[in-house]
Amino acid sequence: MPGALPAAKLLGVVVLVALGLLFTDGDRVRLVLAGLAAAGLAGWALRDLVAPVRLAVDAEGIAVRQGFAGWRRLPWPAVEAVRVERRTRRGLTAETLEIDAGDSLHLFGRYDLDAPLEEVADALHAARSTAG
Template sequence: MTPRQWRVPITVPAAKWAVAAVLLVATVTIARDLTGAVVGLLVAAGLGLSGVRDVVVPVRLQADADGLSVFVGPVGRQRSYPWSAIERIRVDERRRFLGRSTLLEIDVESELYFLGRYELGATPAEVLEDLENAERSRSQSDQDR
């Protein structure tokens, strides 16, 4: 099995930085009170830092013959699991208010991971299909041995 990686597309941090810049300019020019200015600056800083994280740690999920690696936390700590430890991978789709949320849910040992389209660079359904194909080919190669 060839290793696969799913990563944050570069357009995501670019959009975060653009929104943070607009919010920063708007906060500095429009804010009329200290509370509004502080909130605006904190949100802009959070978006900017989130964009930095997306560039520094772009890979969120990796699959190879040994198993899956999920990169979590603000510094992208790698958690690796063998295929045998993975209990379930599915697409979790929910309707909320006027929108819909679609996430890839990975249930492994005592952990539960949710990854969205903008973290994976592909739809959760596409990633699930790739992972199922990888698992099938891995199982087939194990049987051939």
């Protein structure tokens, strides 16, 4: 299901453009706002298509996506903690994978990694323990 979310975002772009064209009644401000919202959503979908991998792990450490084309390397000694944070607000629970590297904090959601966050955290802990 990795392509489902970008496809939904692109469908949202089409819907926004269609609604903008149908309901603006000649009002340029509404048309511009619908166009800006559609462009933002299209950029978000493009990011999912161009750079689908957000996190990689090997014996030396973790690599996290930085921007569209860049990677930031976090060697294992720099990684202070890897944990899944759960926050409940107004009856909804949100989970976030946090990678604390001292001077930086990297946050990933379920849809960023396309895997259950507990499994990703367990895999990172296992990779770290085998690295030494």
